[in-house]
Amino acid sequence: MPRISQLRAATWETYPAPKIGIGTSSGRLKPATKLKWMFIGRLDEATTAVDITDYMKETGITIEVCEKLKTHGQSRSFKIGITEDEADRIDTEDFWPQGISFCPYLFT
Secondary structure, three states, X not given: OOXXXXXXXXXXXXXXXXXXXXXXXXXXOOOOOOEEEEEEEEEOOOOOHHHHHHHHHHOOOOOOEEEEEOOOOOOEEEEEEEEHHHHHHHOOOOOOOOOOEEEEOOOO
16 A cells, blocks of 8 residues: 555646646736745734734835734744745845744745
8 A cells, every 4th residue: 555655746746737828818817926925933922913014014015915823822923925026025134123033934
């Protein structure tokens, strides 16, 4: 009997790659904005999604999505989605206040 990891590998190997349209836009159908996802953690327990969004606006960054994550303990964590252009701007230690952790969000 094959292992689960072997089954997943076989599935991904045989699954066809998606094709991307190149036709003229009709105005009704538009591609979604591609987002980069970041994990923001070690925030005070009183921190809200509005606080994160406001902080980003103050620095000229627009957040497309901000979701509070379930955490254990007293700190708060969030998953944010931003455009690829703006992702490089926030992926530096200088951008975040001291003690805040950040990294690419890993979907599991």
